[in-house]
Amino acid sequence: MNAVLQLRDVQRTHGTGEAAVHALAGITLDVLAGELVAVMGPSGSGKSTLLNLAGGLDAPDAGEVLVEGVALSTLRRRELAGLRRRSVGYVFQALNLLPSLTAVENVALPLELDGLAARKARPLAEAALAEVELDGYADRFPDEMSGGQQQRVAIARALVGQRRLVLADEPTGALDSVTGEAVLRLLRARVDAGAAAVLVTHEARHAAWADRVVFLRDGRIVDASGPLTQPEQLLEPAS
C-alpha cells in the first residue's frame, strides 16, 4: 500500500442550520505515489474544499485524512504545520509570491521556515528553479518576470525539497495554452518521479494529463475515469 494521500469518508459542512452547505458529503479517495489524480466538477461541487482538507488547511467534520499514513486529526497544530511544510506542496491560481523576495528566496522560504539554514536552503531552491527551467533567474524579483515565469517559481516552491504530495488548484489559471501545458508537464514529471498529486481543474484538456479523473457533484464523487493501473487496489480487502 503506497497511498500518499487517503481520504476516508470525509465530510465537511459549511455553516449550520438551514444555511448549511454540505461541501463534501462523504468522499473516499486514495492517491498513490506516482499517481496524478484530477478532480473536476462545477463550481460549488466541493473541489477546493477537498484540496484544502487534503493539505490540512481545513479539517473535516467527519471522516479522516491521512498523508503518508499519518492521520492529520492526531497531529497537534505545530506538527500539522511541519507536515504541511515538509510533505505537501501547493500550487494555487493566485501565486502568492512575496514581492519583496527574489525568486530563489521565495522558493527557499518553506525550507527556512522549517528551520533549514539559508545557506543550505539556497542550493535546494536553485535546484528546484533549474527543474522548472529558471536557472539564471534566481535573483530576479517577481515583478521582473513574466506571468508564466512567476507561475514556474510558484511551482518550484511547491516542489522544493522532498515533497511527496503536490496539490494544485487551477495551476494553469491565467496562462496561455502553451505555457499552461508547460506547467502540466512539470507536474507530470514530478509525479512520474514518484510524487502523488491532486489537480483541481475545470478544463478537461488539463485533467487529461492525469492518470485518473474524478468528477464531483454536490460534494460526492459521481464518476471516475482512468485505466486500471493499480490492480492491487482490487486485491485490497473491502473493510
Next chain:
Amino acid sequence: MSIRHGLLALLERGPRYGYQLRAEFEDSTGSTWPLNIGQVYTTLNRLDRDGLVRALPENDGGQRPYEITGEGRAELALWFATPIARADRPRDELAIKLALAITTPGIDVQAVVMAQRSATMRALQEYTRLKRTDAELPWRLVLESMIFQSEAELRWLDHCETALVRYDKPAPAPLPTHDDTPREARR
C-alpha cells in the same frame, strides 16, 4: 475527407506505388485512419480513370508507381482551398442517442451521459498520453484536433447534464386501452 485527396496530396511529393502510399498515409495520421491496400489500389484506379493520376511503368521490383497529373494538382489545390462544410460530416450518433434517450421510457439519461463522459475522458487521456511522448508536428496536430473535439464533447455533456437536472421527463402518453373503448368497438 476522402482517401482520394489524401493520396493526391502524397503523390504531390513525387511518384509512389501502393504500399508506399499506404505507409505514408498512416504515418501522417498517426495510424488513426488505417487503410487496407485494396482501398489504395481501388482509389488509384479511379484517380487514373478520372485523369488525376497516371500509372508509370513497373519498376524492377514489379511495383507500379503513380504520378499526379496537372488535373490532379488542380483538384488537390481546390480541395485545400475549400473549407469543409459541417453538413458534409457524418451525423453525430451521440447527439441522436441522447435525444432518443430523453424520450424513451425507462432510460436513465443521466447514466447515459455519465457513461459517455467517462469514455470520452478516457479517450482524451489517451490522446494526451500519445502527445506527451514523441509526436512530430503533423501527427501532433491530428492528435490535438481529437483532443479539442473530445474536450468540446465533454463540455457539451456537462451542459446536457445541467439541462437534464431542470427537465422533467414527460410521462409517456397513455395508449388507449380496451376498457376505455366503447363496448361495441371491441369487436
